[in-house]
Amino acid sequence: MKFAMYHDRAIVINPDSIQLINGVKDIQSLLPHLNDKLFLSSKRTRPADQDLSAPIAEPKQIFAVGFNYRDHLNELKTKAPKTPNIFTKFVSSIADPHPTVKIPSPMTDWETELVIVIGQGGRQISKDKASKHIAGYMVGQDLSDRKLQFENDQPQFSLAKSYENFAPIGPWITTPDEIEDLSKLTITTELNGQEKQHSQLGNLIFDPKDLVSYLSNITELYPGDLIFTGTPGGVGAGRDPQEFLHPNDQLISKIDQLGELIINFK
Template identity: 40%
Template sequence: MRLATIRTGNGHACVRVDDDQAVEIGHADVGALLADPDWRSVASSADGARHDVDTLDYATLIPNPEKVICVGLNYLDHIAETGRERPSHPTLFPKFARSLTGAYDDVPLPRDDESTSADWEAELGVVIGSPVRRASADEAAAAIAGWTVVNDLSIRDYQRHTTQFMPGKAWEGSTPVGPHLLVAEPGTTADTPSFPISCIVDGVVMQQSNTRELCFGPIDLIEYASTFVTLVPGDLLVTGTPGGVGMARDPQVFLRRGQTLTTVIDGVGECRNRLV
């Protein structure tokens, strides 16, 4: 089952995407649906207004998550290209709801007098579907609603102003999420999923890996994060990027206005964003 949040003439609507049709579920967005403990059956049985999939205007998957928790340094090849050592614990930092944008929306780059070091980071997003605190591995698996596509587009000089990542990671409107939530079937999420992941800039492949190469998989991340805070439905975990970022190249390569940034996770979906 695939779910999405779309823009309509009346605001946002949560839909179930069935082949060439999207069926309204009766909630304002995917986050609102996940707040219902019976969300799986509600979504699967919904029979609301229908939309042609080709006409959909996708909003960001969860417009107002309580938390967006991101992970740095979580693929071995990315750790190596940054010159860091493999971390003993997940490296976490936050984003905010205003950082998020739709899967096909234009992404505004900083003004030239602010920064010219915008960089790509293809990432697997994990969406929480039930509250969890101090989770065991089984509880962490059960809390996963599903998967989505994210690009943690990063403003590198702001990221490196101090030892704290956040200013370069939370730029407004910089983080495409969606277009769908690929719902995880209960009981099938105990292991790190194996999804090919890539990032393409103007047709050139810049990153190519597989999510099985994560140092800390979704279960590890939920266990760790839920130790210090309750994870709630609609929270988004952004699991880290593989090697191939522009900052680590010689010479360095950064994004420019007019380019198209495409983020692909095979079996999950694709974000495609023009940089403006």
């Protein structure tokens, strides 16, 4: 099941009578973060994609993972982490799937990512039970101001990635039963029509089950929490010469079967 947000109401994108009943039952813990009413959409009621809102507007926690694709490690000349490299993005950075983003510095960069949506929270979740705690997946864009990030000798991740609209998500949540094999999905980034990132989710060093288990063994997870799982190679800072975003640029972040984000800059 796929569901999105429009004018504060949850919209089921592709309802199936049996799967819908099961799906709604499975996502009950998420409803307070969405709305207390689900309604079925049809061709007459479904809004245009550009009118969709962020499916999770106010998550309690946003985790993000650095250096989780080997090609990204290589381009930044960084060693592979022994355990997931975790930082956070602040909730005020959440944006709709089609935002216009004000560029804070001439070193603003792109990072398209798979986002995990937590359904059932908890602590001490084992890897073999982690799937039961995942409500679904989205596309996310982890925009990054490299100037602020590397202004000091030690990198500052969270603030540099938390400007207004620096966390576009959506365009909808896709529940796991909709995806036959997550690892085979392709993740891409296009800047002004030119492909900048291209990989498969199977190239993640730490997969969603690893991340849910790891985080829950340190901190409690709550319904509606988001986990940005990391970006593949091809970011602007890793290019020679480096490339960054400019006013009037358009960025498209896409994952097969999960939809796309269309982001404009000013």
